[in-house]
Amino acid sequence: MSTIKTGAKAPDFELPATGGQTIRLSELKGKNVVLYFYPKDSTSGCTAQGIDFRDNIDAFNAHDTVILGASKDSMKSHENFKAKQAFPFDLLSDEDEHLCALFDVIKEKSMYGKKYLGIERSTFLIDKTGVLRKEWRKVKVKGHVQEVLNSVVELAGSNS
DSSP states (O other), X not given: OOOOOTTSXXXXXXXXXXXXXXXXXXXXXXXXXXXXXXXXXXXXXXXXXXXXXXXXXXXXXXXXXXXXXXXXXXXXXXXXXXHHHTOSSEEEEOTTOHHHHHTTOEEEEEETTEEEEEEOOEEEEEOTTSBEEEEEOSOOSTTHHHHHHHHHHHHHHHTO
């Protein structure tokens, strides 16, 4: 069951991240956070989405916004994916699905007629005070990063 609600404080979390670090949401106060969940490292849609975030990193940085990607993949898989694609942001490993549960992104999916549980591509915008400002569910990759960036710019404008 999701513990998140737009307009409310996002749940704090702590997870292993690329670069041998541990990232805790509460330690990112003072910065906006874009937390995006994706199904699997090195797949076409997930790669395209990561590349879109990578290619727009300067615009996000200009608005004090940290990008974090999260999936159930291992740290080793994340490190390879990040290095291969030159992602300038960190990837979080949520192998036990704790973060996925907090943000309610595990959904029933279907491939080749078989049903299984997996990550539904979703993005969350958390403001500098830790409040969830916007969420996107069932994300389609094309145009999504620009939509997120527009929301970050809008958020920055409302705080100035």
